[in-house]
Amino acid sequence: MRYAKRGPLRFTSHRDFARAFERALRRAGVPMAFSQGFTPHPKISYASAAPTGVASEAEYLEIGLREPVDPAQLREALDTALSPGLDVLDAVVATGSGLSDRIQASHWRIELPQVDPEIVAKAVTTFLAADEVLVERMTKQGRRTFDARAAVVGIDVITSSATPSVAPAVPCAILELVVRQVTPSVRPDDVLSGLRVVAGLEPPVAPKVTRLAQGTLTAQGAIVDPLDADRDGATIGGR
DSSP states (O other): OEEEEOGGGGGOOHHHHHHHHHHHHHHTTOOBOBOOSSSOOBOEEEESOOOTTOEEEEEEEEEOBSSOBOHHHHHHHHHHHSOTTEEEEEOOOOOSSOGGGTOOEEEEEEEEETOOHHHHHHHHHHHHHOSOOEEEEEETTEEEEEETTTTEEEEEEEEESOBTTBOTTSOEEEEEEEEEOOSSOOOHHHHHHHHHHHHOOOOSSOOEEEEEEEEEEOTTSOEEOTTGGGTTOOOBOOO
16 A cells, blocks of 8 residues: 655654554454454555655555455545545555565755755865765664665755745745665665765755655666565455
């Protein structure tokens, strides 16, 4: 399944979404399959969830069912059971490998209000020219230093004075960014940290980040929806 986090619901944490999704499954009467053992859990697997505070049009999960259901009806029932802003966009039969094997990169949009696009363009040129851009971030394993440049497949600056979330009179630089899936993962805020390291770029207000797509990376740098391989399925059955 593909789902979106929009508007204020982008501040929903992954754990909060998981709880809301399990409640939606119960309300929709979905015939879920459960794990074995003393504390059975519904069979749900999430793939590369976006960080809290980041909007997304391309979040993915897999579920296991006890019996076949119609994907379109399942999508509609779950979308109705979830709050507006947590929107189920697509559902297909899982016929091949798991989602984790099909996600190699993500496409992001970063809106930088009150930042001159020309300044950002110069910072991006410096970033791309660097052999490596080392940044630091606290991870579950402690503070890590890693190369933000190596994971970036492409980065472009869109010159526009108006975006859906910024008033027309306010200048706004927009970055379009494709990042390879690596370990540790390189997130949009890591790339912004890299722009600060190499060019001193300091946005005056918090950026708005949206994941536009994730999936398989082609040789041309495009991203293929991981559900495309399963489009011919007609029902969703137990896995």
